[in-house]
Amino acid sequence: MRGAQGDLLRLVAAGHAESRAELARLSGLAASSVSLRVEELIGSGLLVEEGAGTSRGGRRPRRLRLSPSAGLLAVADLGAHHARLGLLDLSGTPLVVEERPCEIADGPEATIDWMSAAFEDLMAAHGPPGVPLRGVGTGIPGPVDPATGRVVAPSRMPGWNNFPVAERLGAHFDLPVLVENDANLMAAGEARSWPKCETLMVLKAGSGIGCGVMVNGALHRGRGAAGDISHVRVRSDSSVTCSCGHDDCLEAYASGAALMSVLNEQGIEVRRPADVVALVEDGVPEATALVRNAGRLIGEVLTVLVNFINPDAIVVGGSLSPAEPLIASIRAAVYERCLPLATRDLEISTTRSGPDAALLGAGSLLLDAVLA
Amino acid sequence: MRGAQGDLLRLVAAGHAESRAELARLSGLAASSVSLRVEELIGSGLLVEEGAGTSRGGRRPRRLRLSPSAGLLAVADLGAHHARLGLLDLSGTPLVVEERPCEIADGPEATIDWMSAAFEDLMAAHGPPGVPLRGVGTGIPGPVDPATGRVVAPSRMPGWNNFPVAERLGAHFDLPVLVENDANLMAAGEARSWPKCETLMVLKAGSGIGCGVMVNGALHRGRGAAGDISHVRVRSDSSVTCSCGHDDCLEAYASGAALMSVLNEQGIEVRRPADVVALVEDGVPEATALVRNAGRLIGEVLTVLVNFINPDAIVVGGSLSPAEPLIASIRAAVYERCLPLATRDLEISTTRSGPDAALLGAGSLLLDAVLA
DNA sequence: CCATCTTCCTTCGAAATCGAAGATATGGCG
């Protein structure tokens, strides 16, 4: 899949191109060269021709798709108490997605071995015979050094610090391996649903607060830690010490975990962020007020970032995102305080990709490694 | 200068490559193709061979440079009360740089016509005969829409709002025209001095506070307004209303203009940011305390941004930057409050390019247009 | 000083790519 052929496959797989003509436009190659390459790719069974597309005023294009038998990707999104697992074809379309209980606190060896077994399980149960697994990837709820595939200084993952996750996964599968922060994966996944957005911020509001940034269609990692907003100091009357050792971090006020602990102290029992959402939908005032305050704090932090990187859109996902007051108060804070220039075309909305965003993102990023 | 040849010229002009071998490595072309192209470029007078470089263990490379007669760029950096003007060769090296008084409040027509005359003046006085002007560019102390070359909602530039600067400049010169925010130009210029930095934040601390960001070696503009940090709300006891209509903007506390107005109220007369620097160097405690406080406030804002985009370096420039306590307190705030992961390899220092950074940046960006 | 290694650059036949022209297919319009 070297060079030019890989580029063409990538364009088709990523959904950017569906016909030879589109490939020619996007790849910069001459139409004749594209035809040649495509013929070879069809010959080798990686691409298939599938009916005709819609005309744009002339002859209808012959639609190209990745062959369903070209290969599969196994991807996971690890959470604190459960994991989402899925099989995708090379175009990133899910064949299966499952959620299974899984304690990340059991430590890296146990979790990764469990995940590897689950991948093989999925392949056996849902993989069409003869279709090879071409890559594996997982999202981690903590910082990941993308170069080494190690977890770095995570806050709620005992035993994981500096563990070589990619290496361990690679020991099970002799395939391209992707290990990435979960919010970053969400950003990569969401980006496929926002094709016109060059700069995209994706906020993951769940037990913790995560954020991923796409710049020019690529995930921005900085030196590996980019996207953190949870340990920003917020304006607040009281004073709370965060797990990171500093005072008044956003996470200590506005994360799902923080909201749950306040509610539990008030005698309202909640076990998961989704419970908080349910309380809000039931109109429980304590919950609504808390969520609204969380949204305001998050929005005030986003204010700084919106002025600075001036994104096309902010997408809010994560288990807390269905709570209407959250996004409403985020919107209010951003639109009130940001420069008009920065907000004039800014869209702030909930996820378009849904709960599988991170899995889709893992597929999208893995594809680059598989077709390298 | 189309296509491949343009790419090669760009690599030489930007200082990334100095020999055929380096060009081959960086451009991805085969060494033989590079040789062929270079021979043509030398034949057409754009490149010249200039002696031998230093050996890296084998035969010495034959150094390539842009021909001094390939063309010139005229660039300017407009400030409130003065402008820096310069002529650069296509490799971005300055032939002349001058500073001339110029009131931006005189309005766009007068200022741009004055600038055009000054460019022609410089060409007549310092341009070698027969060497053509190939592009003109200017930095503006306010937001610029890069697509249209218009100024958008500037704060201290009466009469400039929505004025088509690029168009007016283009009316004088039938050449590629660049109009860009001054802090963005500083960022582009500074980036040439930080070749290993993929993500770079450049802070301009002068009368106002500006910021430019380089991501993956390219200027990040977002929707056109990226880089603004001056209207971020800061934590403060008192309350000041900023010119933007909001309370407690960073600019209202930490800009050179804000510092000057406080000092003047205290009976210490200052007229320019450089006067504040002089007071600090003379050990005037009021000035030092003010500057230190400004650095702390700026640093606290940078804290959020450093965690978020995780840059390789933060460069501080602008007329206030020579004040030692400023950068010291910025450093202190950032290192104290940011995540260790984000600061472990972060460098915070003053400009390497000096006062001409914006001019160099204009040259660097113009080059792309000229060699397109 | 000579053999050997490294790096830089060129030569030349093979291979990939281009681009102009044409073949194919479709929508729109009188």
Place this chain on the structure above:
DNA sequence: CGCCATATCTTCGATTTCGAAGGAAGATGG
């Protein structure tokens, strides 16, 4: 229905690019 405009895709000779081999020039190390 026939013709034109438009768009997609293919054919084929011309051009560009590649890459392996080799020559040129210098470093290294006995």
